[in-house]
Amino acid sequence: MALFSRKRSTAPSPLDGVDTVLADLDGVVYAGPGALPFAVESLNRAGESARLGYITNNAARTDASVAEHLSSLGLDVAASDVVTSPQAAMRLLAGILPAPATILVVGGDGLVDEVTKAGYTVTRSAEDSPAAVVQGFAPEVAWTDLAEAAFALKLPEDEAGIPWIATNTDWTIPRDRGVAPGNGTLVSAVHTAIGRLATVAGKPEAPIFEEALARFGARKALFIGDRLDTDIMGANRVGIDSVLVLTGIDRPKHVLAAPEGSRPTYILGDLRELHEPYPEAVEKDGVFHVNGAAVRVAGADVEIVAESGVQIDLLRAGAAAIWASGTPVFVLRVPERLYDDPFHRP
Ligand SMILES: [Mg+2]
Structure with a gap:
């Protein structure tokens, strides 16, 4: 063949x-x-x-500070090579509400910097009648900031409520000492208080x-x-x-x-x-082959038909077989060998 x-x-x-x-x-x-x-x-x-x-x-850092960090690692990066969620939020905002306008910002330097560069005026108070709320993570975001957002967003959107844009909705943020609440968790606090949903700029x-x-x-x-x-x-x-x-x-x-x-x-x-040939999974009689690795789904059983000794190829073949089966993975019996994890974990 x-x-x-x-x-x-x-x-x-x-x-x-x-x-x-x-x-x-x-x-x-x-x-x-x-x-x-x-x-x-x-x-x-x-x-x-x-x-x-x-x-x-990450909405807490500016494009310039990200570029500086990446350059210190040995990459050749200018600020303009970095796309941040605050920049995406400004793209979204510009389509709804052109500058100039006054924006209530919940967030830190990375967000304030982009809101200002986009030609808007930054406020921290709902009493300044902001025309929109933009929310991104920063470690210094406090309950008082979330309260200002809630006050500014009290009207539903269909009752002339102002737009609410979240830079991203990652639930968690990794810190040195463990996992901490991310922007999604803080956006969710405001959502729970006012019953409105934010429009999201960042991945996904x-x-x-x-x-x-x-x-x-x-x-x-x-x-x-x-x-x-x-x-x-x-x-x-x-x-x-x-x-x-x-x-x-x-x-x-x-x-x-x-x-x-x-x-x-x-x-x-x-x-x-990235620089190596990527082997396409090839299906033959229900068996998915990637180089020397071969996997099939038979009923509720995922079976390793052949191994090449290359774990990434076995994983690729297993993924191809399971994904093609259309069967939710939780009803399948998957051999542990298929998801061995010799790969680098941070
Ligand atoms: Mg990542």
């Missing part, structure tokens, strides 16, 4: 034909202050053939991707992320190919369980594999 004799060296790499590479930061480029193994050299090499851009939901919603695609003039983009529910879902929503790299949050078992809409185009152990 010609399909099975395809050599690793003849398959295209994930970068084939790609003119713009967009990367998430945490879990893709770095974990905490330090770079992840192979990330910097692999991205620099990708930058030889494609435009490189960075996308972050489209505005942050649209801002990046427009800014970089992308024709064929590839998005690299470490989370299925934000990064990969978002890329799928805007119709661009995606890489899930196993150096961050989501692990092999999450990949196998990924719902339709959150399944990546490519599954990589680390970013070196």
Whole structure:
């Protein structure tokens, strides 16, 4: 069979034909202050053939401070290469309410900076009759800020209530000492108080991707992320190919369980594999082959038919078989071997 004799060296790499590479930061480029193994050299090499851009939901840092951090790790990054969720929020806001206008800001420097650059006036008080509320995470956001947002948003939108834009709705934010409430949790507090829903700019919603695609003039983009529910879902929503790299949050078992809409185009152990031929999963008589690995779903059983000793190929074959089965993963018996996790975890 010609399909099975395809050599690793003849398959295209994930970068084939790609003119713009967009990367998430945490879990893709770095974990905490330090770079992840192979990330910097692999991205620099990708930058030889494609435009490189960075996308972050973090609303607390400015594009310039993100660029400075990435440059300190050995990447060549200007502020204009970084797309932040406050910038996406401003793209969204401009479509609803052109500047100038007075905006109630709940958030820190990263957000205030973008609101000001977009030509709006910043207020912290509902008494200034703001024309919209924009909310993003900053460690200094207090109950008094959430209360001002609630006062400003007291009218429902269909009763002439003002727009409410959240930079992102990540429930949690990783800190040195553990996991803490993220912007989604704070937005949810306001939502619970007033019964309104915010419009969201960051991943997995489209505005942050649209801002990046427009800014970089992308024709064929590839998005690299470490989370299925934000990064990969978002890329799928805007119709661009995606890489899930196993150096961050989501692990092999999450990949196998990924719902339709959150399944990546490519599954990589680390970013070196951006430059390697990517083996297509080939189905034959219900068995999914990736190089020497083969997996099938038979009734409620997921069976490893063959192993090549390369764990990433076994995971790719398992994902292809499970995803194609249309059966929810929780009713399947999945051998643990299929989601072994020898990959780098931050
Ligand atoms: Mg991430």
